[in-house]
Amino acid sequence: MRYIEPELLEKVNKWLTPTFDELTQLRIKDMIALEPEELEDSFYKSLEFGTGGMRGIMGVGDNRINRYTLGKNTQGLSQYLKQVFPGESLKVAIAYDCRHNSKELARVVAEVFSANNIQVYLFSDLRPTPELSFAVRQLDCHCGIVLTASHNPPEYNGYKVYWQDGGQLVPPQDGEIIQVINTLDYEDVNFQAKEDLIQLIDKEIDDVFQKASVAHVRFTEQKNREQLKVVFTPLHGTSVTQVPQVLKLAGFEQVHLVEAQAEPNGDFPTVESPNPEEPEALKMALELGEEIGADIVIGTDPDCDRLGIAVRNSNGQLQLINGNQAMVVMAHYLMQQWKEAGRIDGKQFIGSTIVSTPMLKAICEDMNVNYLEGLTGFKWIAKMIEDHPNLEFIGGGEESFGFMVGEFVRDKDAVTASLLACELAAALKAQDKTIFDYLLDLYDQYGAYLEHLSSMVKKGKKGAEEIKTIMDDLRNSPLESLIGEKVVRVEDYQDGSYTDLLTGEQGSLDLPNSNVLIYYTEQGTKVAARPSGTEPKIKFYISVRSSSGSSDLERLSEKIGQLKTQLDI
Template identity: 65%
Template sequence: MIYVDPKILERVNQWLTPVFDQKTQHTIKEMIAYDPEGLEDSFYRNLEFGTGGMRGIMGVGDNRINKYTLGKNSQGIANYLYKQFPNQPLKVAIAYDCRHNSKELAKVVADVFSANNITVYLFSNLRPTPELSFSVKELGCQCGIVLTASHNPPEYNGYKVYWQDGGQLVPPQDAEIIAEINNLQYGHVKFEAREELIHFVDSALDEAFAKASVKNGSFNTPQTAKDNLKIVFTSLHGTSITMVPKVLEMAGYNNVLLVEEQSAPDGDFPTVESPNPEEPEALKMALELAENEKADIVIGTDPDCDRLGIAVRDTDGKLKLLNGNQAMVVMSHFLLEQWKKEGKLNGKQFLASTIVSTPMVKDITESYGVLYKEGLTGFKWIAKMVKDFPELELIGGGEESFGYMVGDFVRDKDAVTATLLACEIAAQKKNEGSSVYGYLQELYKDYGYYLEQLVSMVKKGKKGEEEILAMMRSLRENPLKEIDGSKVIRIEDYQSGKSLNMKDGSISEMDLPRSNVLIFYTEDGSKIAARPSGTEPKIKFYMSVNERTEDDHYDAAKLQKKIDRIKTELNL
């Protein structure tokens, strides 16, 4: 006889009631008989909101993305909207990406909101996530939803929630909404749509968003420079194909080659192992096309078009992939340069990044006399800064995970406008006889050479979750005293909100929300951060090393060896 944990069986039995359709019940009965391990993983917990919303494997159960879990989310949010905005007409915008079931699940979500007498603006086809963020404000909605699992594998889908400022949920709204959802039973969800409240939107918003992207991402680049830049772009089977080529054309970039084999949206992502522009293999076809066509720059975006990977030619003319920190450094410095040229820096601006990103951005920002603000991982915290400091203008914001936002017209990472910005930098630098790579080397000379690397360890399912928690617990109970021969001088624990000075034992409070992150700083300037991913079954280790030399000679291999030693030391 197959054993099933009684607590899990109790949750399972709720799904075998008439509240759930016959197909769902049949699937569960099959799992009880033949797949108890899969049953346990599908029901052992409720799927939770993380750094970038809710993501999970599609299927039946409380720990899966399906009609019922998303319906319950939507019902909880509807209830919360009525409490937060009494006597106001309520409006919600909904978009979705290329993934399997995204269109159908988006309609389910729209049905639930409309059943609660809330007006819904639903995109009739897939669109980039940043366009949804823009649309929430443009349409005067109190809330926005996008169905996406970003760059996760094909079996995943997800649910991101945006508030009326166009940013993702942050405290206290996130906890309050989660409490509202947890107070519901599945039988409370209203699935019967009021179709007259569902309005399909497309072209008008596309045009408005494209114009705003061009306005924010263009910086007086001569047309001759644009014509002289050859661009290879790939959407990696995702949503960016609906907007990036259009924005580049509107901005005057006509020399754009698309990777046609990857241009059709496809939730199976058939030409890549992972549709993640952080991974070099994802841009393989684009790099091959660029070599054949002698292109200057390669750009690829993830499925929901909020991250981008960039490759540029180095001093030997070879295509070289920039990591997320390098792209952020170049974009941030360029924006600061442009704002200074235009006389727009008056002490009322700021530039933002996150605690796991390169310290180089802080050095650059402060060298311009501009405020630098740092938040927890995730662009929702940068969006919150915009809301918290209305007297300040956001110049730009980025983090190491290949995301950037230009200004604040979109309140999330935005690969549409960031793609245009990357092309502006490439066109201007080529026109000046330099390149993006040459520009980066100049910045290293001015600010010191920084090298970063991310190591992600995949730990799937319930067992994996327990292993990740055990690893973080071990790092807290047995903290690193030395890294690559250099003493640890400070430990920041964002879960306790305390910073420990290892030299004198003093403890100071940190003014950031609680989060399961540990950061170790060493005497030689190295920085090692550890955190469980908020969107994937992974624990992530972020390493940053740097050096300054008198003769402007930087040995990248030397710093890479240092990172390799640290990885070995930490068993990564």
């Protein structure tokens, strides 16, 4: 048997006690004998909350998603709820997606809550993440849980926690909950369910959610919705339970489902990755779109919070637009509708994030709408709504193919965003235009902005160390220029500081600390480096711009290529 570090061995031995079931113990013994590297990766750390909750590979150990790690989380959360809401009748809502073990793990979570005398509303079958966010507020719950790993590979699952406002946990709640969890041992978890406290929910929430989605998007009585040809794929995920139904309710009659991807399946058998950010994921949908002459193609990720969109370009071909472009056209359309309805008076806002396109800020300034910017993740946009009760929230988004319409859902919502994209496409079709034409018009009005995301996958303990080294190098040996453009400002969100390299001025950033580093050049180029909070990746966000408008897009694309070469990504 290979030598095991004493600290690791102590963790492993805890899992070989009667607190854990026999199958778990047998699996650990197999790893000790035959898979020492897997053993180390399963135990070298405990799973942590990131930008999108807690995600990890399913299996045994502290660094894996299983009934014990989630049971411990839930026990800690139960105790925290009792501390924060003493004497109240506590209520939680739970949803889950199509992933392997999601239904079983959701049941475990429900049982632990009920064992702690907390009323549980558990969806009877898989549902989209945005519907869980909606249900928390609809049912007046103290918190909500969704079992999902979003668009991660099939071996992953996850645990997202939502607070009373329907948004994901933010400081200080996340840190306080983690402190409570860390005081617990696995034997402290109460798995003894009280079945009378677990209530199944489904249609009563579905109906209200669908009507709310339509109410937030249907601005006009245009008659051409039934003429729009839509191709939709859920990529084997949960959106099949809501998106087609919402589109039909809104009046879209020509919605063509990619049948081979319509059945929920945690193996995601027809795609390498169920991520609409990846062009390959929408290949089958694009093929069907060309076959039937679709006006728009939409695909969502497994838990239905992200969406990818393809529209007809200037040559009449279906072309994917990226998350920043989708955000810009949908946000502008929303603001335009509010303006035409006389609802803009300077007391409205759009929310976005520090790694998203600067173009949105320029549009907001022109439309007399406040622009608020936060850290990566929709939990920060949800927090903006709570922090600014004097302002009306129109919508918000970020580069990661997510968008949120109004405040009835407090997370990125691919159900309502899919409807909004179709609504915009239908309105433009009546003018013999497409969303692509609309985007080019915005570039000509506000200047062209082009963005690109590159990710480097670094798995396991070794990968985490490599990511740390990359970030350390960027901080300790900062870049002085990017493709010949002088760097004029550096923002380091890890210590909350900025440096103006032209004046030497240094100051503090008005956002919580986060492991993000951003470079700005004198020509308006922006490069951000950020380790992912939910995947074993380091991400590089590139943004370039030109005042020449849409005619300069080809040159901007070349600049992005040059930046990738310089950064070796």
